[in-house]
Amino acid sequence: AAAAAAAAAAAGPTPVVGGSAPDVPLSALHLLRVLIAVRLKRQPSEVSGEQTLAQLVNGKSALQNELAGDLEKEFGAKLPEGAAEQPLSKLAAHMQPSYS
Numbered sequence: 001a002a003a004a005a006a007a008a009a010a011a012g013p014t015p016v017v018g019g020s021a022p023d024v025p026l027s028a029l030h031l032l033r034v035l036i037a038v039r040l041k042r043q044p045s046e047v048s049g050e051q052t053l054a055q056l057v058n059g060k061s062a063l064q065n066e067l068a069g070d071l072e073k074e075f076g077a078k079l080p081e082g083a084a085e086q087p088l089s090k091l092a093a094h095m096q097p098s099y100s
Contacts, residue, residue: 028075029092035074036088039067049089071095 029049036056037044047056057063064084071091072079077098083091 027092028096029089031074032071032088032092032095035071036067039070047088049092050087052087053084053091 033047033049034044036042036053037047040047040056053064053067057067068079068083075095075098077095079091080086080094083094
């Protein structure tokens with residue numbers, strides 16, 4: 001029985017069948033990281049809250065401006081002055097009220 005339980009745990013979560021999973025609200029930081037990761041063709045785990053847009057785009061200002069525009073459109077709010085140099089966690093805190 002212990003071996004079966006260990007195998008089940010290693011297999012991951014059991015999918016929900018015939019029911020609904022509870023809605024879990026996502027944070028602005030989570031959404032920010034996923035949007036940036038998709039745009040930069042990276043895994044979300046490769047985008048941390050401590051990084052800045054400028055770091056993530058490696059100085060490519062056109063890409064940085066496009067990303068900023070995408071984020072403003074998604075969140076429905078203007079990014080703060082100097083947003084590209086702020087950690088994503090700080091940007092997310094600024095954007096959270098418009099996202100909630």
